[in-house]
Amino acid sequence: MSHAADHHDDHHHGPATLSDGFGKWAMRWISTTNHKDLGTLYLWFSFLMFFVGGAMALVIRAELFQPGMQFVDPEFFNQMTAMHALIMIFGAVMPGFVGLANWMIPMMIGCSDLALPRVNNWGFWILPFAFTILISTLFVPGGAPAAGWTMYPPLSLQTSNAFPMLIFAIHLMGISSITGAINVVVTILNMRAPGMTLLKMPLFVWTWLITAYLLIAVMPVLAGAVTMLLTDKYFATSFFSAAGGGDPVMFQHIFWFFGHPEVYILILPAFGIVSTIIPTFARKQLFGYDSMVYATASIAFLSFIVWAHHMFTAGMPIAAELFFMFSTMLIAVPTGVKVFNWVATMWRGSMTFETPMLFAIAFVFLFTIGGFSGLMLAIAPVDFQYHDTYFVVAHFHYVLVPGAIFAIMGGVYYWLPKWSGVMYNETAGKWHFWLTTIFVNVTFFPMHFSGLAGMPRRIPDYAVQFADFNMIASVGAFGFGFSQFIFLWIVIQACRRKGEAATARVWEGAHGLEWTVPSPAPYHTFETPPVVSDAEVTAVHDEPAHA
Amino acid sequence: MATHAAIEDQYFVPAPSWWPFALTAALFVLVHGIVGYLNGTGFGTIPSIVGVIGVITMVVVWFRGVIAESEGGLYGAQVDRTYRWAMGWFIFSEVMFFAAFFGALFYARMYSLPWLGGDLPATNEVLWSGFEFTWPSNGPAALGGAFETIPAWGIPFLNTCLLVASGVTFEAAHHALKEDKRGRTLAFMVATIALGAIFLFYQAEEYVEAYSHLNLTLGSGIYGSTFFMLTGFHGMHVTLGVIMLTVVTVRIAFGHFTTDRHFAFEAVGWYWHFVDVVWIGLFIFVYVV
Numbered sequence: 001m002s003h004a005a006d007h008h009d010d011h012h013h014g015p016a017t018l019s020d021g022f023g024k025w026a027m028r029w030i031s032t033t034n035h036k037d038l039g040t041l042y043l044w045f046s047f048l049m050f051f052v053g054g055a056m057a058l059v060i061r062a063e064l065f066q067p068g069m070q071f072v073d074p075e076f077f078n079q080m081t082a083m084h085a086l087i088m089i090f091g092a093v094m095p096g097f098v099g100l101a102n103w104m105i106p107m108m109i110g111c112s113d114l115a116l117p118r119v120n121n122w123g124f125w126i127l128p129f130a131f132t133i134l135i136s137t138l139f140v141p142g143g144a145p146a147a148g149w150t151m152y153p154p155l156s157l158q159t160s161n162a163f164p165m166l167i168f169a170i171h172l173m174g175i176s177s178i179t180g181a182i183n184v185v186v187t188i189l190n191m192r193a194p195g196m197t198l199l200k201m202p203l204f205v206w207t208w209l210i211t212a213y214l215l216i217a218v219m220p221v222l223a224g225a226v227t228m229l230l231t232d233k234y235f236a237t238s239f240f241s242a243a244g245g246g247d248p249v250m251f252q253h254i255f256w257f258f259g260h261p262e263v264y265i266l267i268l269p270a271f272g273i274v275s276t277i278i279p280t281f282a283r284k285q286l287f288g289y290d291s292m293v294y295a296t297a298s299i300a301f302l303s304f305i306v307w308a309h310h311m312f313t314a315g316m317p318i319a320a321e322l323f324f325m326f327s328t329m330l331i332a333v334p335t336g337v338k339v340f341n342w343v344a345t346m347w348r349g350s351m352t353f354e355t356p357m358l359f360a361i362a363f364v365f366l367f368t369i370g371g372f373s374g375l376m377l378a379i380a381p382v383d384f385q386y387h388d389t390y391f392v393v394a395h396f397h398y399v400l401v402p403g404a405i406f407a408i409m410g411g412v413y414y415w416l417p418k419w420s421g422v423m424y425n426e427t428a429g430k431w432h433f434w435l436t437t438i439f440v441n442v443t444f445f446p447m448h449f450s451g452l453a454g455m456p457r458r459i460p461d462y463a464v465q466f467a468d469f470n471m472i473a474s475v476g477a478f479g480f481g482f483s484q485f486i487f488l489w490i491v492i493q494a495c496r497r498k499g500e501a502a503t504a505r506v507w508e509g510a511h512g513l514e515w516t517v518p519s520p521a522p523y524h525t526f527e528t529p530p531v532v533s534d535a536e537v538t539a540v541h542d543e544p545a546h547a
Numbered sequence: 548m549a550t551h552a553a554i555e556d557q558y559f560v561p562a563p564s565w566w567p568f569a570l571t572a573a574l575f576v577l578v579h580g581i582v583g584y585l586n587g588t589g590f591g592t593i594p595s596i597v598g599v600i601g602v603i604t605m606v607v608v609w610f611r612g613v614i615a616e617s618e619g620g621l622y623g624a625q626v627d628r629t630y631r632w633a634m635g636w637f638i639f640s641e642v643m644f645f646a647a648f649f650g651a652l653f654y655a656r657m658y659s660l661p662w663l664g665g666d667l668p669a670t671n672e673v674l675w676s677g678f679e680f681t682w683p684s685n686g687p688a689a690l691g692g693a694f695e696t697i698p699a700w701g702i703p704f705l706n707t708c709l710l711v712a713s714g715v716t717f718e719a720a721h722h723a724l725k726e727d728k729r730g731r732t733l734a735f736m737v738a739t740i741a742l743g744a745i746f747l748f749y750q751a752e753e754y755v756e757a758y759s760h761l762n763l764t765l766g767s768g769i770y771g772s773t774f775f776m777l778t779g780f781h782g783m784h785v786t787l788g789v790i791m792l793t794v795v796t797v798r799i800a801f802g803h804f805t806t807d808r809h810f811a812f813e814a815v816g817w818y819w820h821f822v823d824v825v826w827i828g829l830f831i832f833v834y835v836v
Contacts, residue, residue: 031563112558115629118609122567129575164585168578178640186632190625191558220640224647231776234585236766238690239651242674245686245769246651247659254647527558 110193282349391451442476573601685768
């Protein structure tokens with residue numbers, strides 16, 4: 001291949017660095033088709049958005065520290081809640097998972113790159129542009145979108161100049177997600193090394209295959225929904241106006257047909273990461289590999305038939321309420337299979353508690369709490385009380401922060417030595433973990449109580465009986481936010497190659513093709529398909545008890 | 548065929564490329580233009596024009612590059628499979644996009660309008676007492692005023708025949724290509740393009756008729772909304788399909804493709820059949836039922 005010939009011309013073989021000059025360095029990142037470069041870009045973008053969205057969360061928590069109006073006016077407060085959600089979902093969590101997929105899937109299945117590397121570049125570079133459009137709405141007349149990330153009409157149609165910017169930013173993010181997802185599916189289906197059969201793939205690859213399928217299925221539906229909003233506002237259509245025979249509730253149906261699979265898009269890759277980390281540090285095979293795959297597929301299927309549980313109070317025939325209540329409860333079955341499998345994997349294992357494992361164990365505990373509160377919300381008659389209260393806020397933050405975000409953080413700690421070639425600072429990692437875990441609970445656990453007592457979501461002021469719990473939550477939020485600077489420092493240190501050199505295997509109990517290449521992973525890996533040895537794949541596979 | 552064998556053994560990894568970034572930048576400019584136009588800031592026209600030119604340029608540059616790589620023999624069987632999978636999943640995403648609009652049509656006809664019309668007596672009484680459900684409907688406020696619909700068995704039926712026929716002529720072209728009969732391939736491709744173009748002509752004529760004589764517009768309540776959005780997005784897809792058909796026809800004229808390797812041609816065919824199937828759905832649920 002051509003870069004073998006380049007080797008002699010170029011002093012340091014490989015991609016341009018800053019020492020080659022800024023222009024060359026910038027062009028390297030702009031034009032890169034390398035899955036590792038793009039994975040890095042995705043992860044840094046995700047990290048940046050995590051801080052931007054987090055700063056908005058702190059504006060919200062500062063305002064809610066005490067009852068009464070303190071820092072911001074209500075309109076700006078509402079802009080913060082809508083923007084915080086949009087940025088965290090589409091800017092932090094999804095690109096975080098795509099970054100991990102970029103880095104790890106080709107190395108896990110033994111191929112050189114994603115199937116469509118230029119499309120991969122396109123999928124990434126759309127995001128900075130899309131978020132420039134979205135975040136710049138803060139500075140246009142009328143301010144940013146303030147009708148929540150769900151954009152329910154007719155309220156969202158009152159958004160001023162920010163409105164078309166919001167819609168087109170979502171269209172661009174949709175292009176990014178769909179092209180990225182097609183790339184992942186095609187890579188997994190077409191590029192596996194010989195011998196890497198579907199049921200030998202690491203679970204992270206499996207969960208991403210199913211996630212990508214969900215993305216391709218539902219992102220176009222979101223595009224359709226926001227397009228209808230756009231034409232309702234500017235081109236006189238009446239999809240969501242009863243006067244013309246449409247229905248505002250119809251938007252909720254279309255939106256949540258996207259939105260519920262979307263929440264599994266935000267959690268299935270997390271399941272894959274946790275299923276990768278736990279066997280490594282329990283030094284045992286993953287318990288119930290096949291059932292994990294089937295459970296993931298079942299969750300994906302069920303995600304298409306539960307959407308209206310977000311709308312129990314919006315007005316639906318009783319038969320529909322019952323159907324969506326029971327279908328939602330069914331999801332507890334495959335999810336329970338997973339939780340039991342993780343626990344069974346740890347059962348009698350030789351456990352050690354490095355930072356990735358701590359995050360994975362915290363995930364199992366805290367995600368399960370979020371799952372249980374979800375089960376409570378699934379009960380339609382009870383949901384009439386819970387709907388639009390802080391109980392819902394507590395629920396989805398438990399599944400998204402100590403769920404999705406903890407998995408991303410655990411994954412970063414787990415694979416950082418493979419990416420950078422150096423071990424991160426374990427003491428700092430433990431500090432980061434414990435502060436994060438304590439503060440995440442201080443932040444979100446009291447919200448269950450204020451929610452059950454009736455505190456509504458998305459309000460800048462509240463009745464005085466909620467004051468204590470809000471004060472605790474705000475303290476926790478600031479503690480959580482500032483703890484993340486430890487994480488930032490750890491990652492920067494690793495990027496600067498500060499730390500002990502990592503071995504190829506990195507973790508004693510780690511198995512998989514990604515651990516057969518050196519640390520840091522060379523710029524190009526598996527340019528010819530590797531031999532897939534049983535030692536690397538059976539370790540993640542369910543074996544009979546005598547093994 | 549020694550080089551061919553060597554390609555089969557290796558993954559194809561393209562060199563770094565500025566195309567995707569430039570395409571994104573052009574999209575960004577285009578979005579600013581449309582936003583400026585919608586917000587009436589007086590700063591819409593120039594970015595829109597620059598954006599459209601930029602997007603078209605970059606799409607052309609990118610596809611030219613891919614065609615050059617393909618004709619240069621850089622693509623092995625694995626790349627061929629990659630494109631097949633990718634095209635299939637792309638069409639699936641398109642199906643889901645149309646599903647959102649069909650969903651809106653079904654929901655309005657099966658639920659929201661009947662409920663408003665009295666199936667849920669309280670809704671009817673409180674919101675629009677006296678409104679009765681009929682279809683087509685522009686809603687209880689009769690938005691846009693009285694209108695007539697396009698009769699299904701006139702131009703729409705003719706259009707159905709045209710599109711189905713174009714699917715048949717495309718397959719005839721495909722068979723001819725596989726038998727290496729280039730002249731016949733070209734003739735059938737020209738017929739396919741012509742049928743698609745005539746479809747578009749009639750569709751445009753139908754819109755003119757709707758706006759100028761039937762008072763059927765985008766503003767005609769839920770009927771106008773679903774009618775124009777479904778047929779409009781379909782028409783945009785037919786337009787894109789005709790462009791794609793034209794491109795592969797020109798490529799055939801230039802001697803591209805072989806009897807057994809011509810996936811770009813087949814991909815256009817998949818897309819064209821998809822557009823055809825969507826139309827049949829439209830014909831049944833928008834025009835006939």
